[in-house]
Amino acid sequence: MIRRRSLFGAIALATTLAATSALPGRWGLDYFPNTSLLDQEGQELRFVDDLLDGRIAVVNFFYLDCPDICGLATARMAKVYEWLGERVGEDIVIISISLTPERDTPEELAAYAEAFGAGEGWYFLTGEPEEVEELRYKLGERSTRLSDHRSDMLIGNVATGEWRRTSLMGNLAAATADILALDPDWEPPRTPAKVLDGATLDSFAEKSRVGEGLFSKGCAACHSIGAGVRVGPDLEGVTLRRDHDWLMRYIRTPDRMLAEGDPIAVKLDQEYPTVRMPRFGLGEKDAADLISYLHAETLRLEELPREGSASDQAHNMDGKDTHGNDAAGHAH
Ligand code: HEC
CATH class of the missing domain: 3.40.30.10 (Glutaredoxin)
Structure with a gap:
């Protein structure tokens, strides 16, 4: 087998x-x-x-x-x-x-x-x-x-x-x-x-930062982080608007959560009715790496001055825990 x-x-x-x-x-x-x-x-x-x-x-x-x-x-x-x-x-x-x-x-x-x-x-x-x-x-x-x-x-x-x-x-x-x-x-x-x-030949190629390679290969075609809705929701701030356990489960088994009637999964499905978030069969480590990458990117973006889109939900996170992730380390 x-x-x-x-x-x-x-x-x-x-x-x-x-x-x-x-x-x-x-x-x-x-x-x-x-x-x-x-x-x-x-x-x-x-x-x-x-x-x-x-x-x-x-x-x-x-x-x-x-x-x-x-x-x-x-x-x-x-x-x-x-x-x-x-x-x-x-x-x-x-x-x-x-x-x-x-x-x-x-x-x-x-x-x-x-x-x-x-x-x-x-x-x-x-x-x-x-x-x-x-x-x-x-x-x-x-x-x-x-x-x-x-x-x-x-x-x-x-x-x-x-x-x-x-x-x-x-x-x-x-x-x-x-x-x-x-x-x-x-x-x-x-x-x-x-x-x-x-x-270029390295568009979509593996990136070295933890979680980034997985993201660019498996997720970036449908999701941006901070550049707006693509096929699925913009994932900037997702680690602030959802809790960690929910994200772990959702990234690994979105289909099961939808079938179980999880209220957030149901609402997302209604907002994006045509395409469904795929089930990737990811292990816990990969899901956790993806979440830390999403979180690091969110923090990095919250620090940059952006016109007209001050995200109110995130201000309590500003200024701490920035890990020195600078714009130069980011290739998008
Ligand atoms: C084929 C397109 C597609 C791919 C590829 C994809 N997603 Fe999604 N994702 C969606 C859609 C569409 C939704 C909205 C829910 C739905 O309709 O199923 C979603 C929802 C989500 C959400 C919930 C967002 C929120 O606001 O709570 C997270 C988190 C997420 N995806 C993470 C990922 C990650 C991580 C990957 C890569 C491993 C990935 N997605 C790959 C289409 C995709």
């Missing part, structure tokens, strides 16, 4: 195994079924004729009720989407296919897409269960249980027939470069560290 890995274990493994595994190789257009699918606007689209349509394609799988990895994968895909910029919708298409098409309706997919800022050129798709099943099998998503589904991207250039996989959980700038490199005319930028405007 294989023990169920924690999500971060799964991420580490996916990163080492799938950085860009050579498979699948060459696929001509006749390889793919021309499955009829429905996108988040309820439009009927054919997989080959309308979606691939001669373009560079990025394909992944998810489902709306997913308690763990899908939300994080989609949030990370949103970063790739942003970096690919205007080419998405032109010669690049992003195709996210539901693994529970019997449940996921276009209306729900539309709300989900919106929560992640998906627009032009990024399709969230559902369809007839048997047909979607055939398509996913062809695309190499052959897991027999939902919880085991792949979290990487299948990327390919329809014109050259070259297809491969790249990880969504490793270095995202490198993954973005893998996609662009499918275009034979793409020239990688001269400076190796700089792959694209706004995306």
